[in-house]
Amino acid sequence: MKLLRIKDNSQQKKDVFSQVAKLTGKIADKTLEQLEREGVFVFPETVKDAEDITQDQMILQSVNDTYRSGNVMGFLGYGDERLVIESRFCGEGEDYFFQYLLDKVLDFPNIVDLDSDANQDNRLFNFLLFLFPYYLKSAMRKGLFKKYIRHRYNDGYVKGTIDVARHIEKNTPFVGNIAYSQREFSYDNSLMELVRHTIEFIKRKPYGNKLLIKVKDEVKLVIDATSEYEPCDRQKIIEQNKKNTVRHAYFREYLALQRLCLLILQHQKHQIGAGARQIYGILFDGAWLWEEYVNSLIEDVFYHPMNKGGKGAQRLFDGNVGLIYPDFISRNSEMRIIADAKYKPIDNIGNRDYLQVLAYMFRFDAKAGYYLYPEVEDSDDLKLWLNRGLTYEKNVMARDDISVTKHGLKIPVDALNYNEFSARIKTCEQEFKSALIF
Template sequence: MKLLRIKDNSQQKKDAFSQVAKLTGIIADKTLEQLEREGVFVFPETVKDAKDITQDQMILQSVNDTYRSGNVMGFLGYGDERLAIASRFCGEGEDYLFQYLLDKVLDFPNIVDLDADANQDNRLFNFLLFLFPHYLKAAMRKGLFKKYIRHRYNDGNVKGTIDVARHIKKNIPFVGNVAYSQREFSYDNSLMELMRHTIEYIKRKPYGKKLLIKVKDEVKLVIDATPGYEPYDRQKIIEQNKKNTVRHAYFREYLALQRLCLLILRHQRHQIGTGARQIYGILFDGAWLWEEYINLLIKDIFYHPMNKSGKGAQRLFDGNVGLIYPDFISRNSEPRIIADAKYKLLGNIGNRDYLQVLAYMFRFDAKAGYYLYPEAEWSDDLKLWLNRGSTYEKNVVPRDDISITKHGLKIPMDAQNYSEFTAKMKVQEQEFTSVFYA
């Protein structure tokens, strides 16, 4: 197996990708939307709704004789070639920050190891399994999935369409029964059965019960709703779901769950990546993980509008005009603070970012704004004072009342193991949040 390991938000010579040339040729300059259609699983499930990662973002973008990586982390495979994308904070060892973000935001077990190539496919499969509770919970918030299915009967209670051929086959000589079928609105449908098969599959794993205990109520609802479950029907259920994907926009969470279940149930060690042209893998939006992690740290002192769920939507103008979703709005209005989580290098936080936060500050009468980013260099905060005046009139001077601060959370780069990294992160988190309690 050929394995290349790179980091997010980095730039490397194209020659460095020669050992995974076939894989690189497939993914280079392709958008996330294109890769999703080809079988790559992207988290979070609705890329088009994410703010810092877009459907037209590329995993590898050609820039002259180099490739530039973006905000995503994860694994990709094609044939015997593998590409592992780590966070830029992993140093030469394991990617402790990536693991830490997954652990905090998604309650993942400690499974991130981007060095060993022998079990890369198994690790990819583990990622899919550990995502199942999150997707199940998200889908079930919409209620149990119900759709019309056709049931076949053979009794004297005729309520639907008579099936003449089946009636002749089963009911001669006539004893009072009639073969008929009826279209009914039912919870026990192919998608619910697919979810049930996935649950039963995960249960048989050594860590299965521990994994499903997080969603025990949702699991019980699925089991209760699928009395027709039969273990030997798995392949039939898989084929039905491949042909009949969820189409209604309201149930998009169920579409993501359906895709995940199919990937899990169709996985076999000797089949993953089967086919001369099949690419596979799983990619995580680093910007989304970082924003949700920051929210866990400061949720007691900041509101966190969420554009995916429509929670906390704000408007710029009267008349319901100008929909906006600032990352964080301080609960205390005196003084009001606007904060923006950025999974970016310090030097890459620039003009468009400034304009966005300043617009939010103006809207909420805030005098202070913050960029909350991961810091590798352990540099001090950078405070920028807004100018007043004009170069035309030669009277430009900094104001003393409106500022934006680039406030970094220092990421430990010298940890020897994950336990040490976690302990050091706790210290840095306290220092990071202390500025908002002053």
């Protein structure tokens, strides 16, 4: 197997990708939306609602004689070629930072490892399994999925369409029953049966029960709703769901869950990448993971409007005009602070980033703005004071009351194991938070 490792937000000569040339040819200059259609699983699935990751973002973008990677981390495969995109904070060994983000944000089991060359396909499969509780909980917030099902009956209480052929077959000689069918709104449908089959599949894994205990209430609801579940029906249920995908926009969370369940149940080592969808893998939005991780650190002192969930929407202008979602707004109204989570390196924070935060600061009467980003070096904060005056009048000078600060969380890159990394980053988290509490 041919394997290449690269890091996010990095630039590499095209020659480096020669060992995975076929895979590179399949993914270079293709958007996330295109890769999703070809079988790659992208998390979070609602890329169209994210600000830092968009449908037209590319995994590998050609820049002269180099390829440039973005905020995406994960794993891709094609034939016998594998590409692992690690976080840029991965040291010589394992990618502890990526693992830590998954653990803190998605509560992944602490066995995620992108290091073993021989078991990349198993790593991919584990990722899919570990995401199941998140997607199940997200979908079930809309309630159990319900749709019309045509049930066939043969009794004396006719309520639907009489099935003449079946009636003759079943009721000759006539004994008082009528064969008929009726469309009924039911929770026990092909999609909920698919979810039930996935639950039963995961239960048989060594860590299955530990994984499902996080969503035990949702699992119970699914089991109670699928009274017609039969283990031998799995392939039939899979085929029904492949032909009838969820289409209604309101149930898009169920569409994502349906797709995940199909990937899990159809996974076979010897079939990975077979057929029309030859590119496969799973990609994580590093910017989204970083923002949710930062929120877990500072949620007690900052509001966190969520554009994906439509929560905490703010408006720039009167009349419900100018929808905005600042990443973080301090709860302290006396000394209001606007903070923006940025996964990219400090040197890449500029231009549009400055304009966005300054607009938010003006809207919320904030004198201080912060960019919260991960960093390797033990560097001090960079504070930028807003200018006043014009170059035409030769009176430009720094104000002393309005500033934006680039404030980094230091990420250990030389930890010997995951436990050491966790202990060291917790110390860094305390230092990071202390600068944001006023």
